[in-house]
Amino acid sequence: MMRIHIFLLCLMSSFIHTSVNAADSASSGDLAKASFVKEIPMIKGAQRLLGSSGDRLYFALKDGAVAVTDIEGKQLQTLQFKDGGDPVLKKPESVAVSGGVVYVADSELNQIAMFSAEGKYEGSFGAKKGGFFSSGGGAHELNKPRGVAVHEGIVYVLDGGSKRILMFGSNGVFLSPLDIKPSATKAGKEHADAYKLHEPVDIKVDIAGRIYVLDGEVKVYSSAGEYLRTIPWDGELSAFAVAQDGVYVAKSQDFTIQKYDFNDKLLYRFGSRGDEPGKLKSFSGLAVAKDRQVVLADTTKGMLNHYVAEAGPLIEVVPRSLTRVFVQSMGEMPVAVNKLAWNGKDTIYGIDADQKAIVSIRNGKVETSVKLKDVTPVAVAVDSGGTLWVLDKKRVLKLDATGKMLPGFGSDGAGDGQFNDTTDMVISASGKIYVADKRNGSVQIFNGDGTFLQAIRKLLDPVALAVDAQDNLYVLEKTRNLISIYSAQGTPVGSLGKEKEGHPGNLQKPVALMATLDGVSVLDGSQVKVYSRKGEYLRSFGAKGKGRGELDEPVAIALKDDVTFFVAEQKRIQTFVTQYKPAAPQHLVAKDDLHSIELNWDAVALPYVKQYQVYRSKDEWGGFVRVATVDTNRFVDRGLEVDGKYFYSVAAQTRLGFEGATSALASGTSKKYTPPALELVQVEASAWQVKMTWKPIESEFVSSYIVYQKEGNTFTKIGEAIAPEFIKEALTPNTKYTFYIAAHSSDGTDAEKFAVNFATSAFSKAPLEIEVLSLRPIFSNTYKLYEAGGVGVAKLTNNTNKDMEGVTFSFLLKDFMDFATESKLDKLHPGQSAEIKLKAVFNNNILNVTEDSSVQAMLEASYFENGKRESYSKNSTVSVYEKHKLLWDERGRYASFITPKDSPLLSFVRSVVTQYKDTKDEPQLAAALFNAVGAYGLTYIQDPTNPYQVVSGKTNVVDYVQFPRETLERKSGDCDDLVAFYTSALESMGITTRVVEVPGHMFMMFSTGIPAEEDGYNMDDMYVIYEDMLWIPVETTVVGSPFVKAWELGAANYYKWKGKGLTILNIQHAWETYKPASLAESKWKPGEVSKESIDKKFPNEISSMLKISSQTKTRGYRQQIEKNSGDVNAHLQIGIILAKLGDRQEAMKYFDKTISLQPGNAAALNNRGNLLMIDDKYEDAQKAYREAVRVSPDDPEIWINLAKAHKAVNEIKEAQAAFVEAQRLDPGIKKKYKALGLELSNTL
Structure with missing residues (x-):
């Protein structure tokens, strides 16, 4: 029978695709189905589809490697590595992916190989290390592993040869075999052997921690190993997969796939034999990828068949039981010591027994090695202050930071404070010093200065000690192979390590121990066994060997921090980390609140707990989803439906992301919001309207304010406001009213109605009232501003209870405006006001104002009522200021x-x-x-x-x-x-x-x-x-x-x-x-100066300004000359600047200096000629220009200057020749110097 192995996938999001071939349904009328999508060619050399993770597929290749492709079959990488010349994969059977690590079970090499997500080899575990003739047989050694699965950091390996399930930490530290047990609830002959494994070929674990094993049928076990049930089936099975919404099983006879929910209900079937797309000629693997994509492999056709499965009910995440603690190997240091102590900061202290020296280890290397005179060190310990203590055979010594011995205590003998054959020493957090003495059969207790406090005697071979945070003492009595437990007062309270025969908690070869957060860890042969503080056996890890995480004759163990510890062996010190799973938080309480529920629970007082996950459902029996991640032991769930009852559970989570057990459920109901009655209601009533304002209610649940009138016993809604104010218009003057206002909530509840009593005033104002809000003084020098900006603002108010149609407003300043400016309003509602800008277009009289004066402003407003024009006017006074x-x-x-x-x-x-x-x-x-x-x-x-x-x-x-x-x-x-x-x-x-x-x-x-x-x-x-x-x-x-x-x-x-x-x-x-x-035009003309x-x-003023300007404008170039006295360009530019400023004498000096530095500088020669032309020295100018055109004959501008110099002394032919040459060089010259050209042509 061909076997295919896959890995658990979580199916989270939907995938939409046109169905090509509807699957067979489980029963008539059942609409659940899987839709065929497409066929994709398999990669070359693929023999089996081993599994998937997210959008990646994993295939076994002919050469023993594992190919990784995307969901479309495109190869991304190959998993393989040669360790010492031999490949680490020869016959891959199964793949599992977790925490960025790919685990591959290899049945030929009997090991699990680990690769990173990028394909880098990360090591292997489980293989026999002794070779062909080795006696082997270690509990952790694999014999034809057939499947691998990972859950919460535990690697489950299905070992086909031994028919066991072995458990390892996430990087290969052996924990123990899974103790498979019969069902606690199912009895009878037919269930007697159902739990046992016979020919197991694959293993999976769902997100709740349940374990599934393909053993001719799919058997389901709890995370503790208890047999739960067998999934119903019909026919021989060849592969299966566990997803978040169900279990898929593949039948060997007809290649159909059956999907079950987690209550073993058959949901539907799909797939079949055949040549058509979507059908199989051979079955070579099953995988469930993201987006509910199911992939079936067919090596005969060389194709992958893609289906999209309809979702089933998701697996419940609450309640969640406490999963296993595991241990990770974090590295090793090549140092041989037989005792260990950590200083709480950065240093390990140990004893080199061969050299009788005390060594300090930092950053993985020996930093110092100190031999003390006449001292044979037995043990080391560090007190809470960081001071190092050393135990000799017959005394306790104290060392300073340099390693120098300080006064200690103890002497040879059997009395109090005397030692005969010491074996170990520990120091408690309170400062007490405990010393074990093998020959005297005692543990003596001293305070920090060496004063004897008490002794525990009649012990059999006390060789190792540990003390916990509460000063409870743990003594390893080697002869008895047990740990005796004493209270902080020295009273015996129990023991651990002695169970009934065959119990895994029995100690065999204990050598050392340490107190941890949750109990006591004992180094027992090649294992570390962990017990509670009451002596209950909890777990163990470790196996004999020299590989990573294995133990080879360990001799010492020491705690570094809450989760990290060291184990010393013959030639190395290994570092381990315990990955704890927090217990369920206690006393979860839900408090009802407005649109919310407040949760509180007891904090899990463990240092490795980082945060809490909060789960919620409307059904106490299922449907829980995560709604929050919080750092504290309190959470307020807001925005809930009103009157909705909700159920909650909480789980603690470690810093590495491992969740513990969920708490007991708590329930609460979100309450409706009823607004309070209004306060501070203010009323402003006029003849035609009323304005009511009030203190706003500061609540997110207040949606509006409703205003009512009461007729008999009936309240009638007359308006609604969002803001805390309401205006009611078209009222009757001189009338009493009562309105009622109530806040209205988004929950549909109203506050108690607040009665507002008021009376409208008698009508005493003009129906269309004109009010001048502002009228600013007019400044005649800026009269044009008032055309757009206006001279003020007027307000029109409709004081009637009717709409005013066709309202016209006009504004006029007598004598200064030829026409009034008009503004129009289509409609003015009762009680409504409108502000109008008083724009003014002045005539020329405004310019003739010679004295400040006051001017009459005329304002008029009108409207039409029943076809008749109604007009109202108002006069005001404005100041007009003369132009100054x-x-x-x-x-x-x-x-x-x-x-x-x-x-x-x-x-x-x-x-x-x-x-x-x-x-x-x-x-x-x-x-x-x-x-x-x-x-x-x-x-x-x-x-x-x-x-x-x-x-x-x-x-x-x-x-x-x-x-x-x-x-x-x-x-x-x-x-x-x-x-x-x-x-x-x-x-x-x-x-x-x-x-x-x-x-x-x-x-x-x-x-x-x-x-x-x-x-x-x-x-x-x-x-x-x-x-x-x-x-x-x-x-x-x-x-x-x-x-x-x-x-x-x-x-x-x-x-x-x-x-x-x-x-x-x-x-x-x-x-x-x-x-x-x-x-205005002025006939006055100023006199000349x-x-x-x-x-x-003002003598010398202009020359002084010339000097200041020239110094300022030439500063940069002068600085360049200071740096380089031969800077030609700087001299030239200074000359040009000075020439433009009119300082021709100084400019000439700089042009001459430029020519002396660079005799062929055409620009300097040309500018020199320009200065000579200004000084009417035309012949000298001609010489300068001729020298310039000799140096730069292609510059038409210099030729023009030469033409001007010749023309100045009436040398017309020479001037014409120079002009013609310039025009030849640049035809545009004729247009640019048109006047000069005309003058020269007219002299022909």
Whole structure:
């Protein structure tokens, strides 16, 4: 009979596919089925389908390896490895996958090979290590393993040769054979041998821990090994699989698959013999993958048949019983010691018996080895403070951190505090020291300073000790092969290790012990046996051998932490970890609450417990699902159905993800929410409506508030509100009302109704009421703003109980508006109000206002009632200010006084600038203009009525500001007047400006056009770095003083107030709202100021500014020359900058220096010619240009310059020749220099 092995899969999500071939149903009318999906070719060399995990399939290959494919049959990897030249797989029988490890049972090599999910070999276990002639026969050794399954870290191996089920830890540490027992409930002859295994071939475990064995039929056992039942079947079975929703079995005769639920009910059948797709010619394996995909292998056809199975009832996860504890091997250290102690931090202490030395082991290696003079160490122990103690044959010694002996205690003899032949020593958490003495047959107890406390005597061969956290003492009496237990007071309370004959808890060759969280572990031959503190045998692990996790003549055992411990053998120390499974949490209590249930339970006070899993169902008998993972012993299940009863169970989970047993059930009911009555209800009643507000109820379950009126004994709903307010309109004036308000919940419950009594007022207002909410003063200099922004807001209110149709509103300012502005409303409901912006389109009269005045504003509203127009009006007064006035409530208004295009201002600026036609530098021109107005006689005079330092901080005080033409005409102004004038003047020259305000003062700054440097250079706070450029701040109130002084004072002011209330007004942005004022044409023209008078009043100012600008603009290139005096480009660029600034003499020096560094520099030669042309040295210029075209004959621009130089001395032919050459090099030259071309052609 051919056998196929598979592994348990959990079927969680749905899979949708068109059915090609409906399966045979289990009975007539049964709709459950499995649908055939498709055929997929098997991979080359595949002999059997061994099983699956998720979306992976595992196949046995001819060469003994295992191929891994995806669900579509695409090969992903091959599992195989050669250990010492021999492969670790020869005849794979079964595959199981858990925790990222693939376990493969091999019946020829008699072992379980382990691979990672990536296919890396991780070791093997179960094989006989003695070879062909070895006596072998160890309890853990396998003989033809046929199946493997994993559950909760326990690896179950079905051993065909011995007909046993062996249990191992997740990485191969042997635990014990499974003790298979007959049913405790099924009696009778027909059940007597049903539990026994005869020819077992495969094993599976479901998620509840039940064990399934294919032994001619499928037998089911509990996790403890008790026989439960046999799944009904008809015919010979060849394979089976266990999924989350049922058990699949394959029949050998007709290749049909039968699916059973977990109550052994046959759900349906599918599959059959045949050549067609979906039918089999041979049966080579069965696997159940994710999404309920069932895969059947047919090696004769070389195909995989894919089915999608209809889901069955899922296996119940609650209740969950306590599963087995297991042990993992975590590594080994190649150190030989016969005693062990852990220091609680990072070091193991041991005794090297051969060398009579005390060794310390850290990071797996011996760090120190100390021999003590005249000492034969017997045992070591570490107290709670980390101090190392050493037991000699006749005394107890204490060592400091360097290994030096400190005073100890003890002497030779048989009395109290005396020793004869010591064997072991332990120190309790409370500091007591226990010493075992073999020859004296005693255990003596001392305090931490060596003072004798008491002795336990008449012991037979006490060789090892252990003490638990409660100071209970455990003494191994080797002659008796038992452990005697004593209380903290030294009273005998029991023993362990002596059971009836044949009991696995009997001790055979005990050598050492340790106290653990759940009891006592005893090193007994090649096993570790674990007992409860009351002496009850719990479990064991270990087997004789030298492999990983096996024990070869172990001699010592010591606890590291709550779950980790060490075992010393002849030549190594192994590290193990116990994977505990927590007991069920106790005293689970459910407390009913609103839409929720609160759960509380006793915390499981074990250090390896990380969290709790909470399960819930509406049915106490099943259907539990996980609803939460929590870190504490409390959980509130929220968002539950109202009046729903729920059942709960809780399980603790370890840090490695293993769940313990579930608690007893607790039930609770989620309660409905009934809102409280309203509080703080406020009423505002008018003639036509009422507005009611109240304190909102802060609850997520309040959905709305319902308003009622009462007619007799009947409440009638008149409205509903989401927010805590309600408005009822169309009421009758001068009438008493009673309304009732109740909060309404999402559960359909209402609060107690709150009665609201009120009376509407008598009707005393106009039916269509006009109310002026705001009417702001009008500033004539910004009159265009009011076309869109309006001068105020009015409110219209319908004071009737009827709708008003076709409402029209108009607004007019007498004398200043030719037509009223109108606004229309289609409808105004009873009690409804509407706000309307008072827009104003002014006529030219607004520009002629010379004095502040008050103007009548006329407001009119009308509507139609029964075809008749009803009108209502209202008058109000608004202030109109003449053009010089402004409020500082909006600083941008000031931009209206910056008028760079005003004719008188432009005339004056041009008269100055034209005298500096060779100056192109912004700072020089700005300085020239500032000094010019000083020479012109402009002075600063503080406004005697409203000085800026007073009114600028008061947004409700009207200020007076001059326009720049007036400041120029009057030759005086305060700080805001002077800033407006100088800013306007610079803007008219194309220089970008900003207005700077500090508390109580105003000045300005302008851009130099020089980019700021990365090192933040600002010439010792003379420049301002703003918007990545260098700016010059100017204090305009010192007009008449040199520009440099105004600059210094402006810079000082800027840095004084920077970050302390300084603000900057962007004029260009402000002009987007507040346009420059449109002023009437002026016949007045300002007088001119000559350059001579400016230079006389402010000598050397322009040359100083030239030097400052040149130093600033050439700074970077000068730094390059400091680093490299031969930098040609730096010299050239400095010359170009100086030439543009007008410093031709200095520029010529740099061009000459460039030519001396690089005689053939065409750019320097060309620029030298340009300077000579400016100085009317035409022949010298020609020489420079000719030398430049010699060096760079293809540059048409140099040829043009040469043409100009020849034309300047009337050498027309030479000029024409140069122009023709330039045009030949660049045809575009003719258009670019059209005037020059025409002049030269006209001279022909």
